Amino acid sequence: MVLMMAPGxxxxxxxxxxxxxxxxxxxxxxxxxxxxxxxxxxxxxxxxIIDYAGERGKEVRVVVNTLPSSTEIxxxxxxxxxxxxxxxxxxxxxxxxCMRLVHARLPQVAIHTSVGxxxxxxxxxxxxxxxxxxxxxxxxxxxVEEIAQVKAMTGIGIEVFLFKxxxxxxxxxxxxxxxxxxxxxxxxxQNGKDHFFGSASRGGDCLRVCQTNWTFGEDEGxxxxxxxxxxxxxxWLDELPAYLAAGVDCLKVPGRDRSEILVRDIVRFYxxxxxxxxxxxPLDLAxxxxxxxxxxxRWKVERGQRDRRLIGEAEREARRADGAAAVAAAQ
Amino acid sequence: xxELSTNVASPRLLRRGDYSAYDAxxxxxxxxxDTPANFSSxxxxxxxxxxxxxxxxxxxYLRLYAVPSNHDLDRVRAVxxxxxxxxxxxxxxxxxxVLRMLREMGCSKPVHLGVFGNLYTDATARVVxxxxxTRVYPNPELSLKEAIYIRDHTPIQVLIPVHGKIPLVISExxxxxxxxxxxxxxxxxxxxSREHWLTRTAGGWSLKDTGRMTLSGSDLCxxxxxxxxxxxxxxxxxxxxHGESSEYVAAxxxxxxxxxxxxxxxxxxxxxxxxxxxxxxLAKMGLCNGYYFENAGRRYLGRA
Numbered sequence: 125m126v127l128m129m130a131p132g133x134x135x136x137x138x139x140x141x142x143x144x145x146x147x148x149x150x151x152x153x154x155x156x157x158x159x160x161x162x163x164x165x166x167x168x169x170x171x172x173i174i175d176y177a178g179e180r181g182k183e184v185r186v187v188v189n190t191l192p193s194s195t196e197i198x199x200x201x202x203x204x205x206x207x208x209x210x211x212x213x214x215x216x217x218x219x220x221x222c223m224r225l226v227h228a229r230l231p232q233v234a235i236h237t238s239v240g241x242x243x244x245x246x247x248x249x250x251x252x253x254x255x256x257x258x259x260x261x262x263x264x265x266x267x268v269e270e271i272a273q274v275k276a277m278t279g280i281g282i283e284v285f286l287f288k289x290x291x292x293x294x295x296x297x298x299x300x301x302x303x304x305x306x307x308x309x310x311x312x313x314q315n316g317k318d319h320f321f322g323s324a325s326r327g328g329d330c331l332r333v334c335q336t337n338w339t340f341g342e343d344e345g346x347x348x349x350x351x352x353x354x355x356x357x358x359x360w361l362d363e364l365p366a367y368l369a370a371g372v373d374c375l376k377v378p379g380r381d382r383s384e385i386l387v388r389d390i391v392r393f394y395x396x397x398x399x400x401x402x403x404x405x406p407l408d409l410a411x412x413x414x415x416x417x418x419x420x421x422r423w424k425v426e427r428g429q430r431d432r433r434l435i436g437e438a439e440r441e442a443r444r445a446d447g448a449a450a451v452a453a454a455q
Numbered sequence: 456x457x458e459l460s461t462n463v464a465s466p467r468l469l470r471r472g473d474y475s476a477y478d479a480x481x482x483x484x485x486x487x488x489d490t491p492a493n494f495s496s497x498x499x500x501x502x503x504x505x506x507x508x509x510x511x512x513x514x515x516y517l518r519l520y521a522v523p524s525n526h527d528l529d530r531v532r533a534v535x536x537x538x539x540x541x542x543x544x545x546x547x548x549x550x551x552x553v554l555r556m557l558r559e560m561g562c563s564k565p566v567h568l569g570v571f572g573n574l575y576t577d578a579t580a581r582v583v584x585x586x587x588x589t590r591v592y593p594n595p596e597l598s599l600k601e602a603i604y605i606r607d608h609t610p611i612q613v614l615i616p617v618h619g620k621i622p623l624v625i626s627e628x629x630x631x632x633x634x635x636x637x638x639x640x641x642x643x644x645x646x647x648s649r650e651h652w653l654t655r656t657a658g659g660w661s662l663k664d665t666g667r668m669t670l671s672g673s674d675l676c677x678x679x680x681x682x683x684x685x686x687x688x689x690x691x692x693x694x695x696x697h698g699e700s701s702e703y704v705a706a707x708x709x710x711x712x713x714x715x716x717x718x719x720x721x722x723x724x725x726x727x728x729x730x731x732x733x734x735x736x737l738a739k740m741g742l743c744n745g746y747y748f749e750n751a752g753r754r755y756l757g758r759a
Contacts (some may be wrong), residue, residue: 191594193577194604220551221578242520242573244627249551254555255582265627274526293628294669295522299571300624301596305671305752306660310598322751323596336655340634340664343650343739347636350656353669435630442659445751 126368128285128373128398131390133163133380141390143378145395148183149173149182150216152380153203155317157187158240158297158418159215160329165237165344166290174211189238190327191219193318208233217440218325220255220390224409227256234258236374240325242298246277253280259374263298264288264357268366274370283347284367289357296334297324303331307438309445321441332431334342338399342372349440359390362409365401371392390419456719457685461694461704462518465492466500469507472701476708477694484697485521485569486625486668487550488530489643495520498537504540514544521549521571522627528556534618536562542692545590548572549583549625554691556724565589567614569654571621575601580609583589590614590691599747603687613692615684616706617677618734619695620663620670621745629666650698660753661740665698675698675745678727679716679758685718703737709733713723 130146133137138149151173152164164171171326176186186207190198204215204226214234217223223235236259237243237346239349249260259281262271265288275282294300301323308322320326334353357378367375379387393415400407460479463469474480482504483495494500494626495518508515517538523531538546538560546562548554549569557566567590568574568583576590583591590612593602599615607614631646632638639646647666654661661672675695677684684692695713696704710730715725737744743754750756 168667181486191573193575193601194577194596197576197578203458218573219579220582221576221580225578240573242522242571243526244550245525245552247528247556248550249552251551251555293630293633294624294626299522299573300754301594301621301622302597302662304668304746305621305623308746308751310749311619317462320596323692325594326596327571329707333660337657339656340630340653341636341651343652345647349634349636351634353653397680442751445754449754449756 125402126372126398128375128377128391128394129380130172130377132165132385133159133382133387134384135165135169135173137210137384137387138165139176140384142180142382143179144388144391145376146207148180148185148213149177150187150376153185155327156190156192156200156203157327158189158238158324158330159380160363170207171210172211172354174207176380178211179422183209185214185216185234185236187216187391189216189218189237189240190223190324192222193239196318197222197225199230199315199317204230212402216256216261220252222447223256225447234281237261239263239297242295244295246274249274249278249280253278260282261285261376263295268363268370271367271372272370281373282371282378283426284372285376285378286359286362287357287378289355294354297330301325302353303438305331306440307331307445309441322438329437333429333435333438336435348355357441359416359423360418361397364397364409368401379428386419386422386426393419457512457690457692458717459692459694459708460514460516461696461708463494464490465494466504467492469504473705474511474513474708476518476712477513479516480508481516481518481547482508483518485547485571486697487629487647487666488520488527489629490647491645497537498534501537501543502541505543509542512701515522515542516545516547516567517543517548517557517571518547519540519553521569522625523550523553524627528552532556532560535562539564551583554583554588558586562587568592570595571625574605577605577608580605581610584609584611592616592693593753595623596746598749599683599687603689606689609624611710613687613689614691614693616675616695616745617681617684617691617711618675619699620673620697621675622668622670622695622697623662623671623752625723626667626669630664630669637695647649647698650746663698668697670698670744671743672740673710673739673743673753673755674734674757676731676734676738676742677744677747678734678749680744681711681718681726682724685715706733706737
């Protein structure tokens with residue numbers, strides 16, 4: 125049976141998705157996952173959600189998928205030990221070295237690679253399996269055929285997003301540093317934890333600079349056109365039976381940074397569809413398209429609001445740093 | 456004492472360029488297999504190129520394609536097979552799957568981990584070291600302090616880019632081809648041979664795009680910090696020249712050869728204004744220090 129994992133961007137969202145039928149919830153740790161702190165949970169909240177899930181026979185995956193600084197690793201390991209002690213069944217990790225360290229200490233826990241690993245082929249998957257991964261999240265650009273090939277060649281647990289882009293292109297997340305090139309700040313908190321504003325890979329938010337208005341074209345008088353740099357992914361449905369047949373083990377609902385109500389509705393929707401597929405009931409997926417379309421529209425509105433907020437943050441930080449540099453130059 | 460290296464994509468560039476300032480050359484464009492006569496995807500071109508580089512007394516490294524999908528792996532294997540008997544000094548990989556393949560194929564050459572290997576920690580450096588990696592190019596988001604920490608605590612050699620545009624994003628498809636005003640009827644038409652830029656409509660931000668890779672708009676420049684690099688006992692330096700002219704490669708190499716020689720022999724850097732003026736003239740969107748000093752990559756701090 126496929127495991128449906130859903131986001132717990134807040135304590136309330138985590139409980140809602142478990143109530144709506146998710147088999148597991150994934151929750152980010154403040155400062156240690158690829159989101160801003162408003163979509164991450166404190167340790168007390170994580171413990172509460174682990175207990176809440178356990179009481180219902182469900183699981184928690186803890187997202188610790190930043191690419192940390194080397195000096196943070198002892199702190200990282202302490203946290204993993206603590207969450208595993210509380211009953212977390214698995215972790216989502218990007219850094220290969222951290223993956224190997226966790227596997228050596230806690231061979232019983234599930235280790236899901238994060239999208240930050242930027243997998244492109246089955247040999248990548250073999251490498252990650254040798255480093256301790258039990259599940260790999262495949263990029264949403266991979267076709268059903270490629271996923272089936274990865275499963276056949278490696279036998280590892282396969283996780284896919286219920287989310288995909290209409291085209292290939294720039295490898296994001298995983299191989300993109302555009303956000304921090306324009307807007308970035310590093311500081312240490314009172315516990316000695318590093319924070320990297322503007323770098324999703326390092327635990328800050330991606331500031332979505334790709335979604336501002338750009339002009340792309342040939343240098344020196346050639347053609348030019350207005351655009352955003354990347355296309356946005358969207359929820360999918362029609363491929364679901366094929367994905368299950370290809371051997372997918374985990375389906376990941378996106379949306380840690382969406383509203384609790386939207387994520388709740390999406391989880392309810394996919395639970396219903398999955399239950400029908402798994403029961404072998406006759407299924408007309410086209411009948412679900414109007415509901416899927418309504419999710420697309422709601423998602424687009426929420427994403428637009430978030431993108432505008434984050435781009436605004438990037439601009440403010442850039443102006444702050446420009447101002448500081450000007451003052452320093454004048455002295 | 457130190458090594459200064461740069462990259463060369465094809466035989467034409469190798470023959471046309473002046474690489475006299477460099478100790479080592481990375482052969483190949485790791486970002487695109489369709490680049491005409493790319494060493495990274497044309498094994499038949501390697502032997503002659505390696506001879507040419509060796510005849511100049513330089514070290515010769517081969518770059519492998521950075522983001523192979525399942526169906527690209529056989530092509531990458533063919534390049535490795537062709538490279539193994541040649542006197543290549545090291546092979547550079549960006550993809551951890553390809554790193555694993557090298558070991559499985561019995562490759563005994565040293566391996567360098569490239570910029571898109573996503574190396575952030577000494578823990579990961581130890582993992583790749585176990586697969587034969589001897590030199591790592593830390594992720595550009597790392598500060599100089601972090602790169603030195605990785606060198607000392609792994610321990611492993613780190614490659615420090617000192618000049619050129621910073622690779623920021625790699626792509627599986629060609630951004631230029633997807634958006635070109637006139638798409639060629641067949642193939643890609645090597646549209647990337649002309650310069651393409653992304654500029655923010657509201658102004659202020661720019662990026663260079665070479666089709667399969669997006670680079671910083673500004674040129675990383677560490678000329679004012681070479682004494683600091685020498686004092687830290689760093690010893691492998693790199694000029695990123697993908698998408699740049701032969702004149703750029705020669706001029707930048709000459710200035711850094713001079714600067715590094717002075718720094719490593721304990722001579723003061725002296726007045727760098729003429730050199731900085733020359734580098735600024737070569738950089739269409741100005742200079743930056745990348746993330747070395749814990750700032751946004753596009754900032755330039757100058758000498759501390």
